[in-house]
Amino acid sequence: MAPVLELRGITKRFPGVLANDHINLTLDKGQIHALLGENGAGKTTLMNILYGLYQPDEGEIFVKGEKLQVHSPTDAITAGIGMVHQHFMLIPVFTVTENVMLGDETTVAGEVLDRKAAAEKIRHISETFHLQVDPDAFVADLPVGVQQRVEIIKLLYREADILILDEPTAVLTPQEADELFGILEGLTEKGKSIIFISHKLREVAKIADQITVIRLGKVVGSTTPKNADENKLASMMVGRDVLLRVDKKPAKPGKTILEVKDLKVTDERHHLTVDGVSFEVKAGEILGVAGVQGNGQTELVEAVTGLRQPFSGTITFEGKDITEFGPRAITELGSAHIPEDRQRDGLVLSYPIADNMVLNTYYQKPFAKGVLLQEKTILETANQLVKDFDVRTPSAMTHVGNLSGGNQQKVIVARELSRPLKLVVASQPTRGLDVGSIEYIHKQLIDRRDKGAAVLLVSSELDEIMQLSDRIAVMFRGRIIDIVEAKDVDKRQVGLLMAGVRGEKKADGKKRK
Amino acid sequence: MATSTATTVIKPTVEYTSTTRRFVMGGIFLALAAVIWLFFVRTTDPGAITTFGLNPGGSTQFEYPDWVFNSVNMLNILAGLAALAGGYQVARGFGKRTNLVLSLVAGAFIFGFLTWAAADQSLNLAGLLRSTLQRAVPITLGALSGILCERAGVVNIAIEGMMLTAAMVSALVGSLTNLWGGLIAGILAGGLLALIHAILSIKYKTDQIVSGTVINIFSIGITSFISAKFLQKYEELNSSGTFPQFEIPLLSKIPFIGPIAFDHNIFMYGMFLFLIVLHFGLFFTRWGLRLRSVGEHPKAADTLGINVFRTRYMAVILGGMMAGFGGAYFTLGSVGRFDEVMTAGRGFIGLAAMIFGNWRPFGAFGAGLLFGFADMLASKLAILGVQIPSEFLLMAPYIATMIVLAGVVGRSQAPAADGKPYEKE
Numbered sequence: 034m035a036p037v038l039e040l041r042g043i044t045k046r047f048p049g050v051l052a053n054d055h056i057n058l059t060l061d062k063g064q065i066h067a068l069l070g071e072n073g074a075g076k077t078t079l080m081n082i083l084y085g086l087y088q089p090d091e092g093e094i095f096v097k098g099e100k101l102q103v104h105s106p107t108d109a110i111t112a113g114i115g116m117v118h119q120h121f122m123l124i125p126v127f128t129v130t131e132n133v134m135l136g137d138e139t140t141v142a143g144e145v146l147d148r149k150a151a152a153e154k155i156r157h158i159s160e161t162f163h164l165q166v167d168p169d170a171f172v173a174d175l176p177v178g179v180q181q182r183v184e185i186i187k188l189l190y191r192e193a194d195i196l197i198l199d200e201p202t203a204v205l206t207p208q209e210a211d212e213l214f215g216i217l218e219g220l221t222e223k224g225k226s227i228i229f230i231s232h233k234l235r236e237v238a239k240i241a242d243q244i245t246v247i248r249l250g251k252v253v254g255s256t257t258p259k260n261a262d263e264n265k266l267a268s269m270m271v272g273r274d275v276l277l278r279v280d281k282k283p284a285k286p287g288k289t290i291l292e293v294k295d296l297k298v299t300d301e302r303h304h305l306t307v308d309g310v311s312f313e314v315k316a317g318e319i320l321g322v323a324g325v326q327g328n329g330q331t332e333l334v335e336a337v338t339g340l341r342q343p344f345s346g347t348i349t350f351e352g353k354d355i356t357e358f359g360p361r362a363i364t365e366l367g368s369a370h371i372p373e374d375r376q377r378d379g380l381v382l383s384y385p386i387a388d389n390m391v392l393n394t395y396y397q398k399p400f401a402k403g404v405l406l407q408e409k410t411i412l413e414t415a416n417q418l419v420k421d422f423d424v425r426t427p428s429a430m431t432h433v434g435n436l437s438g439g440n441q442q443k444v445i446v447a448r449e450l451s452r453p454l455k456l457v458v459a460s461q462p463t464r465g466l467d468v469g470s471i472e473y474i475h476k477q478l479i480d481r482r483d484k485g486a487a488v489l490l491v492s493s494e495l496d497e498i499m500q501l502s503d504r505i506a507v508m509f510r511g512r513i514i515d516i517v518e519a520k521d522v523d524k525r526q527v528g529l530l531m532a533g534v535r536g537e538k539k540a541d542g543k544k545r546k
Numbered sequence: 547m548a549t550s551t552a553t554t555v556i557k558p559t560v561e562y563t564s565t566t567r568r569f570v571m572g573g574i575f576l577a578l579a580a581v582i583w584l585f586f587v588r589t590t591d592p593g594a595i596t597t598f599g600l601n602p603g604g605s606t607q608f609e610y611p612d613w614v615f616n617s618v619n620m621l622n623i624l625a626g627l628a629a630l631a632g633g634y635q636v637a638r639g640f641g642k643r644t645n646l647v648l649s650l651v652a653g654a655f656i657f658g659f660l661t662w663a664a665a666d667q668s669l670n671l672a673g674l675l676r677s678t679l680q681r682a683v684p685i686t687l688g689a690l691s692g693i694l695c696e697r698a699g700v701v702n703i704a705i706e707g708m709m710l711t712a713a714m715v716s717a718l719v720g721s722l723t724n725l726w727g728g729l730i731a732g733i734l735a736g737g738l739l740a741l742i743h744a745i746l747s748i749k750y751k752t753d754q755i756v757s758g759t760v761i762n763i764f765s766i767g768i769t770s771f772i773s774a775k776f777l778q779k780y781e782e783l784n785s786s787g788t789f790p791q792f793e794i795p796l797l798s799k800i801p802f803i804g805p806i807a808f809d810h811n812i813f814m815y816g817m818f819l820f821l822i823v824l825h826f827g828l829f830f831t832r833w834g835l836r837l838r839s840v841g842e843h844p845k846a847a848d849t850l851g852i853n854v855f856r857t858r859y860m861a862v863i864l865g866g867m868m869a870g871f872g873g874a875y876f877t878l879g880s881v882g883r884f885d886e887v888m889t890a891g892r893g894f895i896g897l898a899a900m901i902f903g904n905w906r907p908f909g910a911f912g913a914g915l916l917f918g919f920a921d922m923l924a925s926k927l928a929i930l931g932v933q934i935p936s937e938f939l940l941m942a943p944y945i946a947t948m949i950v951l952a953g954v955v956g957r958s959q960a961p962a963a964d965g966k967p968y969e970k971e
Contacts, residue, residue, distance in 0.1 A: 084849070086849070105851065106848065106849050106850065106851050107851035110850075110851060116849070118849065122843065122845060122846035122849050122850075123843070123846060124839055124842045124843045124846055124962075125842075125962075126842060126959070126962075127838075127839070127842070131835060134835075135835060135836065135839050135846075135847065135850050135852070136836070136847070136850030136851050136852050137850070138832040138835060140831075140832050143832075144831050144832055144833060145830055145831055145832075146830055146831060146832060146835060187850075
């Protein structure tokens with residue numbers, strides 16, 4: 034029997050980059066085929082070609098033995114290929130039914146929507162595959178895990194046989210991820226075939242039937258979970274041996290640097306997203322804030338760094354009340370901020386590296402004399418920092434927008450950590466970076482801690498939290514559900530806390546309206 | 547299954563309305579009460595009698611007796627109601643119903659204003675309503691045009707220009723051929739300008755505000771030029787006449803409402819028709835679902851095989867034709883000739899009505915009525931000899947627009963991709 038899907042010699046060039054270099058891939062019916070590779074290895078490009086969003090420069094696609102030309106998503110959908118994108122393609126103000134039927138509407142007289150019939154069909158799909166989705170709910174009201182299931186329903190509604198999932202677990206708690214794996218297994222039992230894209234070794238090893246590893250646009254190997262352990266997969270993926278563990282000495286906590294008391298913060302829409310949070314960070318320790326994205330971490334960090342005015346509560350820095358302080362005043366106290374979205378909040382992409390390096394100190398001596406910038410000093414400093422922090426760039430005058438994600442992040446780290454510091458606030462510091470850069474940034478943060486700074490680390494990557502933190506605060510729906518010593522807990526326990534389950538007590542007890 | 551229930555529980559949507567907004571709104575209610583009391587009650591003779599006529603002029607099939615009452619008593623009641631609402635708002639807050647209460651208080655204030663203006667005089671209330679409705683027509687049509695464009699994600703501030711051009715074209719063609727020819731020409735003119743806007747903003751991804759502004763300036767220039775060069779010199783080119791008024795059978799027999807709403811020309815009926823069609827089309831058809839998806843999340847629509855560009859072109863051109871129909875109202879539906887810059891910002895007010903109405907046809911119609919009322923006040927009250935300078939009254943519709951846009955109504959929800967060009971990767 035011909036494989037369900039076969040890619041032969043797919044090649045895609047972007048200006049200056051060979052994103053896919055003669056990639057071959059075979060997917061058999063009822064299998065989960067994992068596509069493993071670092072960010073930027075070319076996984077997503079390959080899938081976008083398969084889904085008709087990009088056109089390949091070379092290569093052929095066969096579905097069930099027949100050659101297929103995919104010029105647009107419509108072609109892919111017709112051929113039974115469906116894709117769950119990394120960033121969900123859902124419209125928040127539409128209901129589940131509207132989202133699912135969009136583009137393939139159930140209608141009366143060809144034009145008038147038949148929401149009832151569509152909802153019935155969705156309910157049926159939901160029950161068949163145990164997806165538990167309410168067709169009448171608005172997508173904006175659904176948790177991320179359920180939104181993902183809506184995406185899956187979208188594919189099943191179109192009777193897709195080949196499902197592509199692009200980094201599906203990036204936004205899920207470990208428990209939600211396990212639920213997803215259960216659903217995927219149920220799908221393959223019913224004859225669907227799945228391509229599972231990921232850079233997380235653990236889950237690939239857990240769920241895949243077949244693993245194809247891609248590095249720098251090339252297939253570097255195919256294997257099965259039986260024949261390869263996590264270490265082997267990691268070295269295939271990165272191309273060298275990788276230290277999967279972070280070395281660090283035990284913390285020596287000193288006096289309290291940052292203290293947050295009963296903090297409440299609202300977001301732009303006046304929703305209370307941080308709901309009475311209290312904690313402290315001491316000098317020489319790393320407090321990790323774990324939690325699924327969107328549980329108030331963003332607003333918490335913005336409040337602590339002076340970017341957002343809290344609704345109520347106090348923030349103190351070495352005993353000084355800084356609740357009303359602006360970002361510059363807080364920076365001048367000796368605080369560094371590595372923001373969550375480096376391109377939006379961390380850098381001015383159209384400025385050269387040198388100017389970005391002094392964004393928070395440009396007005397001080399020696400970078401300014403009166404109103405005049407001292408270009409020479411700035412450039413010299415920047416050159417030094419580029420060397421010290423190993424930023425890979427042709428020169429310090431290169432525009433930051435032209436650097437890779439990892440090097441952009443290094444520019445921010447260089448700027449923020451090159452001053453005398455008492456507090457480091459790092460929000461998702463390694464999101465989207467390659468393994469090498471992650472290692473480097475982790476080392477920098479631990480180095481700062483050992484030099485006596487208090488570090489507040491916010492991350493939705495549980496591995497990162499577990500490896501770096503001395504204490505772990507878990508946020509759930511705007512509250513800190515618990516603060517635990519890192520050495521006393523394992524991943525499963527923190528994962529449960531992230532899902533709002535505290536010490537196996539009833540989770541439904543404090544459902545709030 | 548403790549974990550799975552925990553993860554599927556819906557995120558709490560506790561709404562924290564800032565106390566500032568609560569107090570500001572309360573303050574506004576109280577201020578309106580104070581104005582009624584300080585300015586209206588105290589300047590009215592305690593024995594004054596207000597007389598409201600309930601028959602619009604023209605039709606004689608119904609005769610209602612005039613509504614007569616003591617002005618000061620009525621004003622005191624209205625002031626009291628507004629003050630009560632204000633007090634409650636400051637103390638507790640109406641929460642989500644604040645906007646509803648705001649419109650009630652505003653309504654009380656307007657009614658108080660009319661009571662005061664008509665103290666010891668007689669004011670034809672039915673006539674006022676009829677006039678309000680008429681003035682709401684171009685504003686609502688402008689708003690519908692905006693809704694079509696913006697629901698698909700294209701900001702169209704060129705509605706004013708489209709209306710102006712359509713007004714001129716329909717007067718010109720209407721004079722040369724007949725009224726229907728003029729109407730069709732006006733609609734096509736609007737559609738043509740919209741096509742230009744669409745090409746600039748969808749294909750070339752020009753800033754949509756710039757593109758819209760260019761069309762507005764162009765329209766003022768070209769219409770003024772043609773008007774000065776031809777229309778004013780050759781009267782026969784500028785005498786299209788107007789569509790006749792006719793009663794809708796049955797509907798026009800509805801007591802009170804019938805003569806006010808169902809005895810007009812085709813523009814009024816066109817507006818009602820488009821309101822219903824657009825509302826149904828947007829929210830109950832495949833066409834509308836796709837159009838809205840393109841305005842909310844074009845990439846999602848694209849991945850489902852919906853042609854984002856084609857949908858946007860279609861929406862913008864239809865929007866332009868709607869503006870063209872609205873523009874023709876000024877000449878073929880109202881005065882029968884073209885005068886320079888005769889739309890006088892109605893297209894922009896239409897945009898305000900669209901925002902006020904939260905990008906929904908009937909919401910926009912409600913807002914259109916409000917602006918139409920302000921517009922009508924300007925002309926009617928001068929006749930009553932109210933002690934407000936007429937120049938100030940003429941500003942009424944624009945002031946109302948500014949107040950609304952300054953956010954008294956709170957945050958409205960624009961389509962998420964409104965004004966953002968779509969880039970296919």
